[in-house]
Amino acid sequence: MDLVFALALNGIVWGLIIALIALGLSIIFGLLDIINIAHGDFFMVGTVLAWTVLQTTGNYWLAFLLVPIIGFGLGLLINHAVIQPIKNAAALSIVATFGLSIILQESVRATYGAAPNRLVAPIQETLLLFGIQYEVYRIFAAAIAIFAICVFFGFLHKTKLGTWMRAVRFDPEIATAMGIPAHRIYMVTFGIGFAMAALGGVVAAPITTVDFQGGIDILPFCFMAVIIGGLGNLEGTVAAAVLLAFVEGIITSFTDPTIARIGSLIFMSAVLIVRPHGIFVGATR
């Protein structure tokens, strides 16, 4: 029972981190109509940057501040070089971002190296939680993820820029006619998308390994959250990410993690076929 509890708790923590990353994927899709195959690698770049910050400054807390900023800058750059030129052919976005994914993985392999590294969590203590010893860092990671998600929704609903983003997503032409600089909104959106994935990388780096292939496992999971939550439905994405990771965590305590993953993939195909707009459609929009 303790094991089930620990794995379920791990699932929720992991789900919140995934939710943070998947939100980036979701806004990039919702606003720019780009299927971002490289999103897992944005996360991976985040973990590697966090590792680099720790190695150079010796202070992991600095990574929480620096890495999202670097990520935002990288996002602007990539948007300018790769995404804007294919804007009128969004169908090709899958191929272009696949190329981007190759470039990101290979440049990390060339600079950081091919060997995976483990990071020591900045918080070492464990906590007695309902009869099990639980790492405090994981709880802290969940808190950071929740905080970032709340900040993001606050930004989207309470600030001018956020309102503009929602307006452009709703109808780009009318928004442009009303004087909203849609081009700049696209740029910022892509930057925020990258920054969120990179922050997810910083939060997750001490829990998982830092590896140039670290994004490959994350990507399908993020897509599952985005699809099951409904493409472009941000609240749905968060709910789906937590739900999926929680359920996978519980299934994992009975069988193989791979079987849990196969289960969620089958669930996802069913959602795609029966309710292609997500299981929460109608609840929020």
Add this chain to the structure above:
Amino acid sequence: MRVTDTYKFGSWLLVLFTLTAPWVLPLLVDSFWVDIYSEILIWSLLAASVNLLLGYVGLLSFGQALFFGFGMYGVAIGVVKFDLGFWSAFIFGISLATGMAAIAGSLAVRLTWHYFAIITVVFSLIFYFTALSWKPITGGDDGLPFTIPPIISFGDYKLTMTNANFQYFFIVTIVGACYWLMYRVINSPLGRAFVTVRENDARAALIGLNVYLIRLTAFIFAGFIAGVAGALFALFGRYASASYMFYHVSGEAVVWAIIGGVGTLFGPIVGTGLMIVLREELSSVWDHYLLLVGVAVILTVIFAPRGIGGAFKALAEKIARQQFSRKESGP
């Protein structure tokens, strides 16, 4: 030279090169290039199956590796577990892939664009993970090696793939047959229906075409082609492995098809050939040659979204137009 003449010339050159490769390539470069050329021909079928869907019916599949993997495992499991002969294992692999394409397709072609691309990835991931964890049958990470049964045996005399020339021409025959089949289908009324659906599915439905059935047919046909590629590759490499079912393999096939030019019959061969030759030449010189591949992919998508085949077609048409106008204004 007219556009069609350039095509004919290019095609005949390709055929001539293919038929003489086992003797020409060792003279020009090195004999291991014959094996690489066989590999290019096999992989080009996977790219062709992507091209069939993307270029002719307008569906981007990111999961063709699934059918490649089924073709592969069909052959390997047929030989290892059921003790099948050469031809029955080959046919078993292809039927397995085609059957899977029929099942996956009946669900997947209900969706289009983004959703279609994603569901094809999901299907291939489901079977990738299954193959990874179902070790007794698939060998998991290690794959499933096998010894190849003879094709024909007359008492002591056996014709097998261990004979290099025989292996090469076996692959050429099968790949050639596939391209011939694709050529026939594309130029048939069914092929016209494919293009109609690609251009405008609503109008296609209004003139009485069954869009669902046409997409499904194309999907099954593409799955069949990918299955042949997988079965051939299993025979060529003498093993099957789950890693060939991962979405990166599908992604590579999409890249080859797009660089070669979607919507052209021989585009996939050009794209696959170019990328594999680049890989063979560069990977020994520069460890991080994949960076170049990524850059090439992005540049192609931005500047030549119709690929080398499309760019060539546009160039040839331009030259033809210029010659035509010169004739008009000439003496």
